Amino acid sequence: MMSERVIPHAYMPGALLFMGIETVRASELRGLPTFPCLSLLLTKIPGHFFPPIIWSLLAVYLVSFGISFATTSPYEVLADELDIITTETGDPDDVPSDVEEEAKANGNKETPIEELDVQETVVLEEKQPHALFTVLSGLPSPGSMLWSAITVAINLLLTGMVTDLVYNAPYLHQANDLSFARLGFVSDTSANILVREPRGTELPIWISYRDEDAREVQNAALRPPDDAWKSAGQISWLSEDTDYTAAIMIKGLKPDTTYRYALSNNHSDSFTTAPRAGETSRHNQGSFVFFHSSCIKPHFPYNPFSHPLSVPGFQAVAAVKDFFRAQFMLFLGDFIYIDVPRRLGDSPETYRREYRQVYASPDWGDASRGLPWIHVLDDHEIANDWDQNVTAPYPAAVDPWHHYHTSVNPPAVRKDTTYFSFTQGPASFFLLDTRRYRSPITSANATDPGKSMLGQDQLNDLLHWLRATPTPGVRWKFVVSSVPFTRNWRLNSGDTWAGYLVERQRILEAMWDVGASSQGVGVVVLSGDRHEFAATELVPPEGGKWPVQASATEFSCSPLNMFWLPWRTYWEYPSVPSHGDNGVVQGEDRLIKLVVPVDVSFKYVADASKRYHPRGNSKFGAIELSTPVKSDQSVLRYRLFVNGRVTWSYLLQSPAKGSVVGRAKDAVWG
Numbered sequence: 001m002m003s004e005r006v007i008p009h010a011y012m013p014g015a016l017l018f019m020g021i022e023t024v025r026a027s028e029l030r031g032l033p034t035f036p037c038l039s040l041l042l043t044k045i046p047g048h049f050f051p052p053i054i055w056s057l058l059a060v061y062l063v064s065f066g067i068s069f070a071t072t073s074p075y076e077v078l079a080d081e082l083d084i085i086t087t088e089t090g091d092p093d094d095v096p097s098d099v100e101e102e103a104k105a106n107g108n109k110e111t112p113i114e115e116l117d118v119q120e121t122v123v124l125e126e127k128q129p130h131a132l133f134t135v136l137s138g139l140p141s142p143g144s145m146l147w148s149a150i151t152v153a154i155n156l157l158l159t160g161m162v163t164d165l166v167y168n169a170p171y172l173h174q175a176n177d178l179s180f181a182r183l184g185f186v187s188d189t190s191a192n193i194l195v196r197e198p199r200g201t202e203l204p205i206w207i208s209y210r211d212e213d214a215r216e217v218q219n220a221a222l223r224p225p226d227d228a229w230k231s232a233g234q235i236s237w238l239s240e241d242t243d244y245t246a247a248i249m250i251k252g253l254k255p256d257t258t259y260r261y262a263l264s265n266n267h268s269d270s271f272t273t274a275p276r277a278g279e280t281s282r283h284n285q286g287s288f289v290f291f292h293s294s295c296i297k298p299h300f301p302y303n304p305f306s307h308p309l310s311v312p313g314f315q316a317v318a319a320v321k322d323f324f325r326a327q328f329m330l331f332l333g334d335f336i337y338i339d340v341p342r343r344l345g346d347s348p349e350t351y352r353r354e355y356r357q358v359y360a361s362p363d364w365g366d367a368s369r370g371l372p373w374i375h376v377l378d379d380h381e382i383a384n385d386w387d388q389n390v391t392a393p394y395p396a397a398v399d400p401w402h403h404y405h406t407s408v409n410p411p412a413v414r415k416d417t418t419y420f421s422f423t424q425g426p427a428s429f430f431l432l433d434t435r436r437y438r439s440p441i442t443s444a445n446a447t448d449p450g451k452s453m454l455g456q457d458q459l460n461d462l463l464h465w466l467r468a469t470p471t472p473g474v475r476w477k478f479v480v481s482s483v484p485f486t487r488n489w490r491l492n493s494g495d496t497w498a499g500y501l502v503e504r505q506r507i508l509e510a511m512w513d514v515g516a517s518s519q520g521v522g523v524v525v526l527s528g529d530r531h532e533f534a535a536t537e538l539v540p541p542e543g544g545k546w547p548v549q550a551s552a553t554e555f556s557c558s559p560l561n562m563f564w565l566p567w568r569t570y571w572e573y574p575s576v577p578s579h580g581d582n583g584v585v586q587g588e589d590r591l592i593k594l595v596v597p598v599d600v601s602f603k604y605v606a607d608a609s610k611r612y613h614p615r616g617n618s619k620f621g622a623i624e625l626s627t628p629v630k631s632d633q634s635v636l637r638y639r640l641f642v643n644g645r646v647t648w649s650y651l652l653q654s655p656a657k658g659s660v661v662g663r664a665k666d667a668v669w670g
Contacts, residue, residue: 278473
């Protein structure tokens with residue numbers, strides 16, 4: 001719509017000021033719609049610093065939007081004409097006295113007999129609403145109250161989603177009434193079961209079990225079935241001291257046998273005991289399979305229509321676990337994220353609530369049914385990049401970790417320690433604690449011999465385990481580390497083994513000794529933490545005492561349900577160091593500067609990248625161990641699952657007993 005308005009000249013400065021304010025407010029507001037981008041970014045990378053920024057920007061945005069909408073003209077100026085009309089009065093006596101006096105004061109002897117009339121004609125057109133621009137820019141539309149309201153509503157909705165992600169689960173889904181049971185470590189003769197029951201009316205809880213395989217005996221005359229229910233004791237009392245949890249151990253079981261347990265509070269499940277050390281399972285066609293991953297954050301990626309405790313990664317595990325008949329899930333830390341997207345306290349109850357919420361997920365039951373879970377501690381169960389040993393908040397953080405995880409984990413290597421070891425079938429495992437005993441990240445250079453990730457006792461126990469002669473039939477040793485062993489990760493590498501290079505080198509040399517020995521045992525490192533996947537070959541230096549076939553292999557896989565980084569953070573380091581003229585060995589790469597005394601006997605060798613896969617909010621690895629007929633070498637087949645689908649497969653072969661043989665170098669993509 002177009003219209004003409006005649007505006008007295010005296011009003012024009014106000015009109016120009018109005019237009020100036022409009023321009024300034026629009027320019028201010030144009031930069032503010034970045035906060036919806038942050039809202040969307042929160043669903044991709046839920047950093048703890050995002051929520052305060054988003055809420056602050058919302059406040060600024062709403063004030064600026066209101067001012068801009070109130071001061072922005074709904075019209076556009078099409079034409080602006082200035083008319084000056086001269087009128088002769090004809091009679092000097094008609095001239096006002098003040099005009100006559102002003103003329104004489106200016107030196108004019110004659111009285112003016114003309115009058116000037118100044119008029120401005122402005123042609124205006126009502127601005128048309130631009131719906132798409134208004135919605136995308138966040139700017140008000142002066143020509144449409146509707147679209148202005150819609151764009152504000154969209155921004156309020158996005159910010160509401162952020163608030164929902166931060167506060168919905170902690171305050172509305174605390175899972176105080178959670179009642180559940182899960183499988184922990186299952187050996188060849190026993191099974192650990194964790195029970196939580198806050199309802200006092202269910203006490204005492206009676207535990208029973210029976211042999212499921214015995215029920216399938218075909219000829220009862222030759223072998224009477226032993227399928228009767230047996231008692232495994234009772235839980236008489238549960239209290240708030242342990243968050244109403246208790247650990248049960250069913251003993252006296254037979255190796256490689258399927259059992260079913262039942263509790264009097266209506267929880268039950270089936271499990272298969274591990275095969276004896278050095279043997280394979282008859283239940284899985286001679287294969288031994290287990291999963292590994294790390295990092296869980298419920299309700300991520302954010303979906304306003306999903307349950308606030310949903311974990312899509314659990315669904316991916318549930319879809320394949322029965323097909324592979326996995327022995328267990330080896331979970332390498334960050335089972336909770338106490339500080340993401342926002343830390344809401346550091347009391348034991350705050351940490352306990354996070355554990356309950358994961359176990360209260362509607363997806364947990366399918367992912368855990370028949371699948372034992374074994375756990376390692378990492379930083380987000382305590383605080384990001386934790387390196388302060390047992391200082392606060394560590395005591396509060398490990399309270400639920402002990403109740404929910406270590407109470408049903410494999411046996412600790414030493415009493416009152418938090419690192420574990422066990423042997424099942426063709427493999428032996430050492431589960432490291434890389435948080436409780438480490439030196440602070442910034443306490444020394446990465447090549448300082450006194451800087452330790454493990455502490456002296458844990459390091460000695462690990463080296464002893466690596467050097468020990470394995471049980472006959474054991475063809476693999478798995479070193480389980482919550483953080484990557486390779487130096488190839490560039491982002492925050494000081495938190496990984498790249499920040500503890502001297503200790504790392506001692507462990508590497510012990511691994512290479514195993515690979516070069518006549519034991520016929522291969523060494524594999526499993527790690528997580530990075531929210532990406534990488535397969536890396538840890539190669540010994542050329543010309544050293546170890547052949548290249550003694551290399552260890554690392555599979556680093558995460559997250560099970562969390563964000564992934566959209567930029568590359570992993571690539572090979574060059575081999576270092578080189579000798580300078582000053583008697584110091586120096587080497588420098590993008591993140592770590594190495595300064596080592598010249599008498600150091602080892603060289604830092606490049607870790608060879610085999611596969612790097614950063615994408616995917618859900619990743620886990622399936623490791624299958626098998627020994628072909630008429631062969632003393634074991635085959636390891638690794639399958640990488642990304643968002644529920646196999647995206648990569650890789651084969652390794654253990655060294656031949658008595659000599660070192662080549663390993664498979666070609667990957668088979670699935």
